[in-house]
Amino acid sequence: MADVPDIDRLTAQAAAELERAEDQQALDGFKSRWLGRKGELSLILRGLKDLAPEQRREIGVAANQAREKLQAAYDQRKGALEQNKAVAVDLDYTLPGRTVPRGGLHVLTQVTDEIVRIFYGMGFEVADGPEIETDYYNFTALNFPPDHPARDMQDTFFVEGDYLLRTHTSPVQIRVFEKRRPPVRILAPGRSYRNEAINARSYCMFHQVEGFYAAADVSFADLKGVLVGFAEQFFGAEAKLRFRPSFFPFTEPSTEVDISCLLCGGKGCRLCKYEGWLEILGAGMIDPEVFRAVNYDPERISGFAFGMGIERLAMMKYRIDDIRLFFENDLRFLAQF
Amino acid sequence: MQVSYKWLQEYIAFDWSPDELARRLTMIGTAVERITPLYEKFSGVRIARIEKVDRHSGQDRLSLCTINDGTGVRVVVCGAPNVHPGLYAPYAMPGAVLPGGMEVKTATIAGVSSPGFLCSEAELGLSEESDRIMELDPEAAETGMDLWEFLDLDDWIMQFELTPNRPDCMSALGLAREIGALIGTKVRRPELELHEGGGAAAERVTVQIDDPDGCPRYAARIVDNIEIKPSPFWLKRRLHAAGMRSLNNIVDIANYIMIETGQPLHAFDFATFSRPNIVVRAATAGEEFTTLDNERRAMPADAVMITDGAAALAVGGIMGGLASEVSAVTRAVLLESAYFNPSRIRRTRKQLGLASEAALRFEKGVDPNGVGFALDRAAALMAELAGGQVLQGAVDVYPAPVAPLRLEVRPVRVNKIIGVDLASPRMIDILSALEFGVTGGKTIAVAVPTFRPDITREIDLIEEIARIADYGAIPVRRKAAGRIPTAVNPLNQFETRIKEILVGEGLFEVVTNSLVDPRRLTPGEAGLAVKLKNPLSEELSVMRASLCGSLLQVVAHNLNRQVPTIAIFEIGRVFQQVDGVIRERHAAAVMLAGNAFVTRWETGVRAVDFYDLKGILVTMCRALRLELELCAAPYEMFADRASFELRVGETPLGSLGLIAPELARRYDVKIPVWAAFLDFDKLERAGRATAVYRPLPRFPKAERDCAVIVSRSVKGGDLVETVKRAAPELIEQVDIFDVYTGKPIAADKKSVAISVSYRAEDRTLTDAQVNDAHSKAVELLKNCFNAELRE
């Protein structure tokens, strides 16, 4: 009877030898010594017949497993050595890397998301309503009486069947107020439409963000607080706001809000037509008629609303000079943001 | 609305520069849009007196004027008909620079040397009058005076951008009142010096209102014996400041008083009346009328007609008629000052498509109690400038006089809404300066002047106080009153998530117009499309029923600009009309065209294909823990054999396929476009499932491969499913890792290499168990697909 081979010891010995192999010649030597037809493990397998039957199976399985393990270790070592050699000779670090494709969000989405995030931090949640609206929600409930000249402020697309395309996202105010009781603090971003000729400054469709807040004791001072807070986050701490009286049927008092020119800081330049200010949004205290339309008591509830055009904000922020670029979707344009 | 800076100074004293005035007015809501010089600067023009006029010996139409310009006497050549001795006229001497930059030199005209010339108003840029030499007031003019100084031409046009609620500011007096509120003083109204005579007007004409809804007040005066002639320079200057053309003294006066007071006036040639009775009535059915602009128009039912009891004379508040127009031969005018119902005017104006200055004021609401003052003031001026005789009295029909509205304003409420702490005397001062009648107290009682139709409620008074008190003085309160728990909008959040996944897959988000061209739609879409009643153009006349056309347009735009890879998506609304019911749904679409968006230097460029698109959607669904399935289904936008339905379990989510070439060509796209369309609302509902933890496998897996040769028509997915059936409880995963066609495989066959992972949950599988399952799987493939095992 032959000696029982110590496979574990042999395997450890082989592994150590492989560790030391630094070139092809050493690897070839390893291969023939351990894995070849005349290698150590082949010899053991061939010698199985000389073992006691009860040992044959055990040693056989062990030897086969050891052989597989060493083969894998050999392949890995060989690969590593080859790559080391390739790195030393062929690596061209100037060739492009393998990138994972990456697209981009539309710049209007990016701006909207930023606005939503800022107002979310001030307690505003997002709501929306239909784009094809009724006259009631778009105008009448917002205190635009029929035949009132204020309706001329918003050129409207009409749709068959007594509908219209909403001219602002302000109808969301009415829709939310109808469903909820104060306090409500809502931000309503969405598409709006105006029947205006398409040119560099105007388009028949735009995105508006309407924000509103109704509760007991909301004042114009709160409106200023929220808008100043927004401007500081969106445009930077140095941005100053100016509140000018204006007119919107659904707010009273109403205001037009200007921001100190982003280019010249207020000194006057071409962008701001040498006025130092850029108009960014309209706002005001929600008109009591709007509250009456949704059965809120204007003696108990007050509130403010504001609306801004996302295209306008994006154009200011990124100095984009043609509104049509947003909707042409030239990928070279989109990739810039 | 525009007036000049110096004009405003006639009614109110202020010493702000034009820029400062504009800034201050803008900050109380009376926005100044633009300031421009009233006249273009000229220099070197002085006043000369014509001493003697001689005819030119050769040229009849030329005269040789001997003039005295204060420094001496000289002779200039002049072609105007109105030169005569004693006339004071502007003289441009050599070296003078006229508007447009023309420098005056000594010139020889018809053989006579002329050192400069006498000027017309047109040459000085003062009016369009170019035939006559400008005539200066002999009472005021002195030879040698600089004309620019003499006429005080340093003035500026202030152009206002008014909000539609402020008709009172469509007048110089109204704007002056705003300045008065800033300063805290009241305006000076122009003095009225009306001399009447020649009998009572009421004996010459009657006024009858048959349509008191359309015309609550109608007042008329008769001015007789007038002489139609050009207006004096001061009046032309006013019209120029207002942006209006000078026509003749009568029409100019009517326009001037409208701009001054805000009350539109109309002058009729009284001789054209067939009867001496003004009858105001509603338009009759089918009535037609020829307006001043010589257009015969059908009158809408809302129109208020001014008639002489027989024939119509004017469309009340909108435009006069051609037949009764003041002309060069007019000797007597009937001057109308009236108040018309704003809604009626607005509807008529819109239906007629006419926007006159008068209509724009009436539709916003003029002062019904200002009718008389404007009428008297215009009549007085007609007497002064046209030599007319104003008959005694106005014929004024005003059956239901409008009284000032009485309101109360609570100082506490003012401070609560604005968020300030104003004292009640300050509020009273502000309202008084705006000419409100005010009585102080715990609540302030206010009588609203009738020129402010916009003020009907306490809140309107609060705004008046707030705007004059200065919005800038309102504090910025950072502490939002009361905390509200803020919920996240789930659909909004889901949309953001999907967008981020798709961006991570290399796609660019696009935002396209919801208005599309109906001529490019598929028949199915065209049947659903919502049409606009008043589109901008045919190309943008329907709402999109799907995102297909919008995205194809983006593909075309980018192809035309040589963008090599177009990988885009949009999430937006689509609009569908079914049986008259309009539905808005959220849709998502992905489109791929051009080169594959990952190009690598080792593999080279290839075109995008089906598998790129399918991979994107599968990845997106995996992120939502959904297993996406495809099955062949026909869709009209896709090519026949490349049209699939997308589904998750039993829920259809949308479609995927190759855009039908004839559809793509409608957008000028000639390369293959792969597209997927998803019902976003359904996707959101399907994607709500949350993950449930499964214990990690405790026992090792075993892998086996096989390669089978099958017919080319066999679907890989069917092979995978069949393998799974061989041992459902042991097979963990089946993947196809190679598909090969070509030699040595027969032409109608392909080789598919499949790897299978076997694992049991509760034990380590033995070789024998794995082999057994694997041969069962291979056996099944052989039976089901007539597969041969490839060695």
Ligand SMILES: [Zn+2]
């Ligand atoms: Zn600037």
